Amino acid sequence: MIVKDHFLTGESFEIKKVSKGVLTTLPKTNTRDLRRYYDSKNYYSHSSSKSVLSILYDLSSRFMVFRKTKLVSRLLKDKNKLLDFGCGRGKFLLSVKKRGFEVCGVELIPSVQKELIAKNIKVYDRLESVSKPVNAITFWHSLEHINDISQTLILSRKYLHDKGILIVALPNYDSFDSKYYKTFWAAYDVPRHRVHFNKKGILQTVQKHGFKHLSTKPMILDSIYVSILSEKYKGTRMYYLFGFFIGVLSNLLAMFSKEYSSNIFIFEKTN
Numbered sequence: 001m002i003v004k005d006h007f008l009t010g011e012s013f014e015i016k017k018v019s020k021g022v023l024t025t026l027p028k029t030n031t032r033d034l035r036r037y038y039d040s041k042n043y044y045s046h047s048s049s050k051s052v053l054s055i056l057y058d059l060s061s062r063f064m065v066f067r068k069t070k071l072v073s074r075l076l077k078d079k080n081k082l083l084d085f086g087c088g089r090g091k092f093l094l095s096v097k098k099r100g101f102e103v104c105g106v107e108l109i110p111s112v113q114k115e116l117i118a119k120n121i122k123v124y125d126r127l128e129s130v131s132k133p134v135n136a137i138t139f140w141h142s143l144e145h146i147n148d149i150s151q152t153l154i155l156s157r158k159y160l161h162d163k164g165i166l167i168v169a170l171p172n173y174d175s176f177d178s179k180y181y182k183t184f185w186a187a188y189d190v191p192r193h194r195v196h197f198n199k200k201g202i203l204q205t206v207q208k209h210g211f212k213h214l215s216t217k218p219m220i221l222d223s224i225y226v227s228i229l230s231e232k233y234k235g236t237r238m239y240y241l242f243g244f245f246i247g248v249l250s251n252l253l254a255m256f257s258k259e260y261s262s263n264i265f266i267f268e269k270t271n
Contacts, residue, residue, distance in 0.1 A: 003183045003190050006233035008037060013190040021201020023173065025190050028147060031108070037192050038109055060221045061091060064140075069095045071217075072136060075165050075266065076101075079135035083159070085127065085152075086142025090116050097121075104130070127155045136165040141262070144170045144193045153209040157269055166211055166267040169219060174198040175261040177227050177250040186229035187222075187261070199258075202265060211267035223250040223261035 001015045014026040069092070072082060080101045084093050087105030089112060097103045104122040107113050116123040124130055137156050146152050156166055171187035172178070173196050178185045188196065197205070203213055227250065228243030236242050247261075254260040 001183060003188050005037070005190055006184065006186070007189065011191070015188065015190065015196065019201070021198045021204065023196040025194050025196075029191055029194075031147070034191065035108065060225055063221065064219070065091050065095050068092055068138070068140065069099060071264070072096060072101075072138070072165075072167070073099055075167075076135055079161070081132075081134040081161075082136045082138065083130065083134045084138045084140065085156075086139065086145060087116070087121075087123070088112065090119055090121050092138070092140065093121050094119065104134075106130075127152060127159070130155075130159050133159050133161050134164070135161050136167065138167045138169075140167075140169045141171075143168050144195050144197070147194050149195055149205060150209065153206060153211075157210050160269045162269065162271065164269040166206070166269065167264060168202065168206065168267070169262060169264045170197060170202065171222070171226070171262050172198055172259060174259045175223065175250055176253045176257075176259065177223050177230070177246055177261050180246060180250075181227070181230040181234070184230050184233045186226045186233060199263065206265070206267055210270050212270050214266045214268055216266070217264040218251075218254065218260035219262040219264060220251050220260065223247040223254075226261055 002012050003015055005011045005013065015023050016026055018024045073096070076082070082096060082101050083104050083106065085106045087093055087107050090105060093103045093105055104124065105116060106124045106127055107116060108125065113123050113125065137160060143149065143152070160166065171193075173185075173187075178187065187193070199216070207213060224244055224247030227247035228240055231239035231243040231246070250261055
């Protein structure tokens with residue numbers, strides 16, 4: 001399947017199946033070359049702009065920060081050292097820090113790193129630089145951005161305490177909105193998304209690296225946001241209206257199929 005970078009450059013990339021439930025973006029691009037695909041004032045997780053889509057992203061992000069904070073607080077209780085990979089501008093880390101967590105993050109973009117430092121958040125430019133183990137590592141829509149998933153999971157296990165929690169949130173290419181939009185599905189987000197999973201694919205990938213699956217939770221707002229953005233990429237005139245309808249429909253169908261647009265997967269490090 002050939003998919004365009006609808007968001008930024010208009011370049012075309014290939015998405016190819018590599019194993020059961022796992023797709024990859026080709027050609028392979030190293031981290032240095034990938035930076036130009038992120039370092040844009042319009043990239044939503046780094047943006048402070050006031051476009052309509054940025055405002056929608058910010059509103060859904062605020063709700064999800066609340067939900068994420070509540071989730072990790074329940075899972076970790078008195079174990080409060082947490083690392084967020086691909087932490088963006090640090091909204092989630094600031095939220096859990098207010099709950100008494102000792103936090104740090106991994107972030108690729110130098111300008112965003114400076115913002116995090118100014119907010120008194122310890123930040124690393126790569127996972128290999130982490131200095132001490134933590135009780136939880138979170139990948140909120142960031143694991144799919146990595147070329148070497150296996151090495152990242154090996155390092156994650158290394159830096160987790162015994163019984164440590166790994167949380168992975170990412171898109172599901174078996175969802176209705178993915179199948180409806182096909183090459184216009186915004187959650188393919190090539191070339192920033194290096195790997196693409198369905199539910200079985202991510203479970204098998206993580207579990208074979210020494211983790212036990214505890215639970216899965218849907219991210220119901222993702223289908224609406226992704227569908228609105230997909231309609232925009234298609235050039236639909238009333239893309240907000242059509243995207244909202246498809247996003248809601250995707251969630252309704254997922255109540256039966258269990259194939260939500262995005263999911264949160266919770267794992268525990270095994271001995």
